[in-house]
Each structure stands twice: as C-alpha cells, then as structure tokens.
Amino acid sequence: MKKYSIAIGLSTVLCLIAFFVRDQFLTFFTTEIIGESPLFKDSWRLPGQVLPTLIFIFSLWILPFLYLSVKNYCKLSSVRNQLLAILLICTSGSIFCGMRVIYLKFKVAQIHDLLRRAEFASDSDIPSIRFQDMHLESYLLVGLIAGWLLCMIIFRKSTNPKL
Incomplete structure (x- = not known):
C-alpha cells in the first residue's frame, strides 16, 4: 500500500510540474522545428489546446504507475x-517525441525548399507547420506506453526461466 501512496504523491507532483512546464516544452520543440522562438504563455487557454495539455x-502523471506495474508484474x-526499467520507459518516450520533431523539421525544410524553388513567396510569406499540428504530447504518451510494453x-x- 505504501508503494501506491508514493506513486500517487509522485504523480500529483508530476502533474503540477507538467502544467507549469508545458509552455517551455512547446517553446523548446517549436524553436527546434521552425527555427524561431515563439513565446507561449498559458498555452492551455488557446483554442484547441485543452486536450493536448491534458x-x-x-x-x-502515468510515469510512476507504469514503473510500478513493471516492478510488480515482472x-x-x-x-x-x-533503474533500467525507468530509463527504458523515459527513453522510449523521448525517442518517439524526438522522431516526431525530426519528421516535422524535414517537412518544414521541404516546404521551404519547394516554395523557394518555385519563387512564389518571399521568406516571410512561406507557410510553416503550426504548433497545433505537431501533436508532440501524443507521441510522448505513445512512446511511454511503448517503453512500458x-x-x-x-x-x-x-x-521466467521457461521462456
């Protein structure tokens, strides 16, 4: 029972940390993808951003419970x-999120290259990936679950020696 109360307390702390660092999370990865440093303030208030914030x-929030389930089941x-289990779960989440960033950087580079070659627009008019379409949070969650599996x-x- 003590393990579950520790996991609940740690999850609550991680929820609060997640709520406060989401803007820095978006700023860091958006800067990495598009090369500009937008300032996000209260990003959860933006239209369509309540679900990604959650x-x-x-x-x-789920990190301690993933670890606890691996520890108890195995x-x-x-x-x-x-430590290897914790590292594997967190690394998997980071890898999935990083792969999404690499893919989006590639897409932005393709858009810039095509429009520059066609000479349709100046650098300021070239469209880019919107931060609403990045879905980094979803890739992070899927990566954590993949690491858990x-x-x-x-x-x-x-x-299990029989396997």
Whole structure:
C-alpha cells in the first residue's frame, strides 16, 4: 500500500510540474522545428489546446504507475533492473517525441525548399507547420506506453526461466 501512496504523491507532483512546464516544452520543440522562438504563455487557454495539455499532463502523471506495474508484474528486485526499467520507459518516450520533431523539421525544410524553388513567396510569406499540428504530447504518451510494453516483454522474459 505504501508503494501506491508514493506513486500517487509522485504523480500529483508530476502533474503540477507538467502544467507549469508545458509552455517551455512547446517553446523548446517549436524553436527546434521552425527555427524561431515563439513565446507561449498559458498555452492551455488557446483554442484547441485543452486536450493536448491534458495529454501532456497525463503523460507525466502515468510515469510512476507504469514503473510500478513493471516492478510488480515482472517482480524486479535488483536496483539495476529497476533503474533500467525507468530509463527504458523515459527513453522510449523521448525517442518517439524526438522522431516526431525530426519528421516535422524535414517537412518544414521541404516546404521551404519547394516554395523557394518555385519563387512564389518571399521568406516571410512561406507557410510553416503550426504548433497545433505537431501533436508532440501524443507521441510522448505513445512512446511511454511503448517503453512500458518493451519493459514488460524484456523483464518478464528474463524472469521466467521457461521462456
């Protein structure tokens, strides 16, 4: 029972952190993708951004429960395996989010290249990817769940000698 109360407390803290760092999360990745540094303030108030904000908060909220489920289901006892499980879950989420950023950077470069070649517009008129269409929060959540599944497969197989 103590494990669950610690997980609930940690999840609550992560929810608050997620709510306050979402603007920096968007600013960092938007700057990385389009090369400009927009300032986001209260991004959750923007139209259509309530659900992405909730997905981002949920992504950080679920982290302790993903780890706890891996630890309990796979019966992880060594500190090395526990740290490896946490690292694998977080790295998987980061990789999925990073792959989305790389894809969006590629798309922005294609748009700029095509319009410059066609000479339809000056640099200021070239359209770009809107931050509403990035869906980075969804990719982060899917990556965390993929990392959780990978942990379940790796550690369950290693703890069960019959497999």
